[in-house]
Amino acid sequence: MNALARLLGREIALAWGRGGGPLLALGFYAGVVTLLPLAAGPDPRRLAVVAGSVAWVGLALASLLTLDRLFERDFEDGALDLLALGPLSLEAVSAVKCLAQWLVTGAPLALAAPLAAVGLGATPRAAVLVVAVAALGGLAFAFVGGTGAALALASRRGGVLIAVIVLPLLAPPVIFGGAAIHAFENGLAWTTGFALLAAYALIVAALTPFAMAGACRNALS
C-alpha cells in the first residue's frame, strides 16, 4: 500500500471521528432546512421560491462546521512533524486532508441536498443538478475551509480568522451554484453558472494546497 492510500485512509478515519463527523454536518443541515419553514410561515409558494437557495446556503454552512480543526489536532499533538518528514510533500498532505474531509462530510451532504431542496418545494426535476452542484461546491468549500484552518494554526484567535478569511472566499461558489439552480428551475441556461462553479472548485483545489502547506510550515517553525 503506498503512502498516499495510507494517508487517505488515516484522514478519512480521523474525519469520521472529528466532532461527530458526517452526523454533525447532516444534523446541522437538517436543522437549518426544517427550521426555515417554521420561521418563514406555512405558505408553500413562498418556500418554493427560496427552496433551492436555502438548501444550497445551508449546505455551505454545514460543510464548514468540522473543518476548523482540520490541521489543529495534528499540530497540537506533534503528528504534523511526522507528516512533514514523510514521503509526500506538505502540499500533497494538505490536499489529501481536504479530499478526505470532502469524502466524509461533503459527499453525504451532497446526497442530502436534493432531499432538502425538494422537501422545501423545489421541483424534483432539479434533483440531479442539485447533487452535482452540491458535490462540486462541497469540494470548493473543503479546500477553502482547509486554507482557513491552516492559516489559523498557531494563532490564538483562530476562529475569528477563519470567519474573516473563509467567508469572502465562499461567496463566489455560492453565487455560481445558486445561479445554476435558479436558472434551471426557471427554464433558463444553467450551464454558465455550473461551469463557473466547476472552474472555481478546480482552481481552489489546485492552488490552495500551496497556501495550506506554507501556513503549516510557518506554524511549525
Added chain:
Amino acid sequence: MITALTVESLAVQRGERLLFKGLDLSVAAGEAAALVGANGAGKTSLLRTVAGLLRPVAGRVWFSGEGGELESDEARRFGCHLVGHQDGLKGARSAREELVFQSGWTGGGAGAALAAADRLGLTRLLDLPVRVLSAGQRRRVALARLIAAPRALWLLDEPLAPLDAASRALFGDVMAEHLGAGGLILAAVHDPLPIAARAVEVGA
C-alpha cells in the same frame, strides 16, 4: 543512505531570543551524539533545525551519502526519523492503527510494525485506544517506528524520559544495533544514554 550529518556554524533564533550561534557538529555512520544543556538552551530547536522544520538564521546543515552531499529535502524525507516529546498519536485510535500508520508513512510495512511492537513489548496493548496508554507506553508506540521503518538518521528528543528501567535498557539495545548497522543518532538528553555517545554542549 545518509552516512554523515554535518552542522556548520549554526545559529538559531526563537522569537527575539538567539538560542545559540556558531554551533559546529558532525555525526558519522555508527556514531551517537548526545545534546546536553540547560532547559531552554535550544536542544529541541537544534533537532528541529536538523529535521528542516526550523530555519536557522545563520549556518547550514547538510547530509552526506556514499556519493557525496545529498539533496537535503530528499535526505530528510526518506532518511530521517524525528521522535519529539510529543508522540503524535491520536487518543481515539487504537495503538495498532497509529503504529501501522506511523511506520508505513516513514517506509515500514505492517508486518515490520507488528514485529517492532513485539520487540518493545507492546503486542498486548495494540488493540487498546491510545488514550488509555501510559506516557511510557505511548512513547514506546512512537519509538517502534524507528525499528519498523529503516532510516539512517534518528533525531530523538528526550527519548527515554517517560520509560521505565527495563524499557530504557531494551531501547539501549535497539540503539546499539542501529549504530552497529551504520546508523546515526542525535539525541537531546538530560540523563545519560545507555550507549556510548559523544556529548555536545548546546547554548553554552
